[in-house]
Amino acid sequence: MAEEVVMLTGNHSVSEAVKRVKPDVIAAYPITPQTAIIEYLSRLVDSGEIDSHFLRVESEHSALAAVAGASWAGARTFTATSSQGLLYMGEWVFWTGYARLPVVMAVVNRCLAPGWSIWVDLQDSMAFRDAAWIQIYNKNNQEVFDTTIQSYRIAESKDIALPVMPCLDGFVLSHTSSKVILSDPEEVYNFVGDYSDPIIEIDTGKPFAYGSIVMPDKYNKDRKDLMEAMERAKAKIKAVNKEFSETFGRSYGNGLVEKYGDDDADLTIVGIGTMADETQQAIDMLTSEGLKVNSVRVRTFRPFPTEDIIDIAKKNHKLLVIDRSVSFGHEGHLQMEIESVLKRNNIDTPVIGKVMGLGGEDVPYTRIAKVARENL
Amino acid sequence: MTEKEPSMPILYPIEGAAGLTGDWRTQRPIVDPEKCKMCNICWQYCPDLAITAANKDENKVIVFDYTYCKGCGICASECPFGAIHMEKEVD
Amino acid sequence: MPTTLKDLMNNPKEALLKGHFACAGCGSALAFRHAIGAIADKAVVVIPACCTSVYQGFGRGVAFNVPTINVAFASSDAVAAGIKHAMEKKGKEAHVVAWAGDGGTADIGIATLIGACDRQDNILHIMYSNNVYSNTGGQRSGDTPIGARTTTTPFGNKAQRKMVPFIMMANNASYVATASVAYIPDLVDKVKKAISYDGFKFIEIDASCPVAWKSDSADSIKVARLAVETGVWPLFEWDNKSNKAVLSKRGSKFRNKENRKPIEEWLNIQGRFKGMSDEEIKNLYADVDRQWTFLEKFLE
Numbered sequence: 001m002a003e004e005v006v007m008l009t010g011n012h013s014v015s016e017a018v019k020r021v022k023p024d025v026i027a028a029y030p031i032t033p034q035t036a037i038i039e040y041l042s043r044l045v046d047s048g049e050i051d052s053h054f055l056r057v058e059s060e061h062s063a064l065a066a067v068a069g070a071s072w073a074g075a076r077t078f079t080a081t082s083s084q085g086l087l088y089m090g091e092w093v094f095w096t097g098y099a100r101l102p103v104v105m106a107v108v109n110r111c112l113a114p115g116w117s118i119w120v121d122l123q124d125s126m127a128f129r130d131a132a133w134i135q136i137y138n139k140n141n142q143e144v145f146d147t148t149i150q151s152y153r154i155a156e157s158k159d160i161a162l163p164v165m166p167c168l169d170g171f172v173l174s175h176t177s178s179k180v181i182l183s184d185p186e187e188v189y190n191f192v193g194d195y196s197d198p199i200i201e202i203d204t205g206k207p208f209a210y211g212s213i214v215m216p217d218k219y220n221k222d223r224k225d226l227m228e229a230m231e232r233a234k235a236k237i238k239a240v241n242k243e244f245s246e247t248f249g250r251s252y253g254n255g256l257v258e259k260y261g262d263d264d265a266d267l268t269i270v271g272i273g274t275m276a277d278e279t280q281q282a283i284d285m286l287t288s289e290g291l292k293v294n295s296v297r298v299r300t301f302r303p304f305p306t307e308d309i310i311d312i313a314k315k316n317h318k319l320l321v322i323d324r325s326v327s328f329g330h331e332g333h334l335q336m337e338i339e340s341v342l343k344r345n346n347i348d349t350p351v352i353g354k355v356m357g358l359g360g361e362d363v364p365y366t367r368i369a370k371v372a373r374e375n376l
Numbered sequence: 377m378t379e380k381e382p383s384m385p386i387l388y389p390i391e392g393a394a395g396l397t398g399d400w401r402t403q404r405p406i407v408d409p410e411k412c413k414m415c416n417i418c419w420q421y422c423p424d425l426a427i428t429a430a431n432k433d434e435n436k437v438i439v440f441d442y443t444y445c446k447g448c449g450i451c452a453s454e455c456p457f458g459a460i461h462m463e464k465e466v467d
Numbered sequence: 468m469p470t471t472l473k474d475l476m477n478n479p480k481e482a483l484l485k486g487h488f489a490c491a492g493c494g495s496a497l498a499f500r501h502a503i504g505a506i507a508d509k510a511v512v513v514i515p516a517c518c519t520s521v522y523q524g525f526g527r528g529v530a531f532n533v534p535t536i537n538v539a540f541a542s543s544d545a546v547a548a549g550i551k552h553a554m555e556k557k558g559k560e561a562h563v564v565a566w567a568g569d570g571g572t573a574d575i576g577i578a579t580l581i582g583a584c585d586r587q588d589n590i591l592h593i594m595y596s597n598n599v600y601s602n603t604g605g606q607r608s609g610d611t612p613i614g615a616r617t618t619t620t621p622f623g624n625k626a627q628r629k630m631v632p633f634i635m636m637a638n639n640a641s642y643v644a645t646a647s648v649a650y651i652p653d654l655v656d657k658v659k660k661a662i663s664y665d666g667f668k669f670i671e672i673d674a675s676c677p678v679a680w681k682s683d684s685a686d687s688i689k690v691a692r693l694a695v696e697t698g699v700w701p702l703f704e705w706d707n708k709s710n711k712a713v714l715s716k717r718g719s720k721f722r723n724k725e726n727r728k729p730i731e732e733w734l735n736i737q738g739r740f741k742g743m744s745d746e747e748i749k750n751l752y753a754d755v756d757r758q759w760t761f762l763e764k765f766l767e
Binding site for chain 3: 058071207
Binding site: 387388389390391392393394395396397400415416417420421422423424425426429441443444446447448449450452453454462 | 476483489492494496522525531686687
């Protein structure tokens with residue numbers, strides 16, 4: 001067994017990562033565009049290639065419930081979903097986050113109905129930004145593989161103990177093949193460890209009750225601890241990104257944000273996911289026209305990279321934030337969060353927000369460049 | 377150095393989780409030791425484990441735990457020998 | 468060897484501790500005491516929203532001396548299955564029990580229940596039924612009998628009763644049984660028997676609720692006994708290998724209608740049936756007949 005270089009879809013990049021971390025229990029329900037992830041994993045389980053238990057549950061709600069159950073019992077777990085499935089398991093998304101269970105769930109981003117569509121936007125995972133999950137958005141299949149592995153290191157750290165959502169754009173990544181370096185299984189397993197000292201486990205000889213009624217003082221104590229863990233997660237994500245780079249030779253900005261182009265630009269285009277990656281081609285195009293434009297891809301949306309956004313706003317002159325999701329009644333999610341960070345820190349760098357790409361709308365770099373030119 | 381552990385909503389088993397539930401009573405069971413035949417059917421049916429079973433070698437009559445007895449009256453109703461009756465709590 | 472009253476005193480430890488939050492005369496608490504008590508040393512209990520999740524206790528500590536995981540309403544069996552799989556993978560022995568009311572089992576929880584049954588997840592589901600959503604004040608559930616006055620059927624429930632054990636038989640659970648708080652050794656026998664099977668096991672317990680049933684708390688056992696003696700609640704066991712139902716010793720004579728007490732004896736000590744018309748009583752008798760007709764197909 002060694003490192004392999006293959007042409008692989010985003011979905012299978014997830015499965016190959018999960019295969020290497022050796023989860024104990026997987027439970028999943030199919031939904032387009034996630035299905036290939038779990039089909040691949042079920043084949044690996046049934047053929048005996050991996051020694052995991054796979055529950056073919058009857059709904060997404062039961063999928064995350066089963067995975068949470070296994071996690072309470074001290075197991076390493078995995079599940080995946082998209083769109084309506086993420087909504088259907090909605091109460092369990094909050095439950096898992098609040099319960100501090102180190103679950104890893106790949107979310108293949110897909111827009112919400114109605115109208116019924118299977119194509120990408122980020123409304124599904126954005127709807128759960130309040131659910132106490134770490135959210136890491138990926139730009140290509142290599143990063144999907146790498147982030148899925150890193151997610152276990154982050155989630156299973158006792159000083160973090162929060163579930164992680166590695167997100168990948170539906171169809172654009174999930175179903176599109178590109179070159180992926182699949183790291184050596186043993187090296188990957190050593191990187192994540194064996195989770196032999198779990199955050200929580202069930203012992204029939206040491207009974208406790210988890211999640212019975214709590215009074216406000218205890219409830220607030222747990223929430224405060226959760227907020228502090230989210231705060232610590234920023235440093236953890238950066239550290240894991242760095243260690244991953246030292247082990248496997250690949251890294252993504254500082255783990256929280258990835259910059260492209262020179263500082264002190266007249267316009268900085270900020271975005272998430274493949275649209276932010278596409279933006280780099282727009283930057284190349286605009287730079288060749290003599291314009292001073294750079295870009296930032298927000299890789300980690302939760303916890304929000306406040307310090308990095310402050311730094312970027314101070315070093316540049318105007319931000320053009322392109323969202324692929326929107327909070328109806330207000331603005332795009334990334335835009336709102338950036339504006340609030342700047343205001344709170346008395347930074348007057350102007351912010352322009354655009355919502356593009358909903359419902360899988362194609363956003364090629366030429367269009368991004370056009371919007372940039374209009375807002376310089 | 378110990379890693380910080382997450383603060384979780386966990387509680388442990390204790391007697392009296394609801395406090396002194398005997399305070400809920402408006403009536404209390406009284407047993408007539410002459411009539412108690414140590415069948416322990418009342419012990420079996422008490423939802424609150426507020427009865428110590430009678431034992432022919434030790435306590436030859438059932439004993440009520442008034443700290444926790446809620447005064448439901450099941451024991452009095454089920455005793456085949458009419459050995460238990462319910463009395464109103466005074467204060 | 469069938470369990471005797473004396474055997475009940477020999478549990479390795481108590482599952483239910485004194486001073487819990489259940490109402491005076493609660494059938495569910497009594498059932499938990501003995502059902503989980505019988506398997507207390509290795510039990511892990513998963514509890515969705517229901518009375519039990521409240522009477523467990525709060526604030527300072529809990530009244531359950533077994534590992535207890537409280538979960539979202541519609542998912543008890545999925546969580547139990549996840550726990551069981553994880554513990555099996557780790558080589559740890561556990562009797563994982565999903566302990567739920569009628570709502571969490573068979574209304575909002577029906578998908579998770581049947582899903583786990585289909586997969587034959589190696590867990591035991593115990594449904595304690597007080598025939599309403601008692602925890603939220605006593606609204607009608609799928610398990611409410613015809614004629615019962617509940618907070619959402621103030622003039623009498625008209626809908627048929629759900630007959631959950633038969634649903635489990637149709638879904639090929641490995642073991643299905645009905646039990647009653649009036650017959651504790653029988654209940655404990657069934658729990659012990661259930662855990663000896665592999666696959667998905669199901670027991671429904673008729674658990675008196677003096678609050679929702681508007682009965683005297685002292686009558687909690689009496690009313691459960693009358694449910695069996697009137698034929699309203701048949702006591703039986705079934706397994707998928709034999710595909711045969713066997714009436715339990717304490718309830719077998721009530722197969723014969725002539726041996727049954729009139730249903731009115733059961734109705735009259737419960738305020739929830741006050742004001743029932745003759746028409747409603749007739750419909751209730753018919754619904755009881757419906758379940759015996761189904762059961763007869765599986766009896767010798």
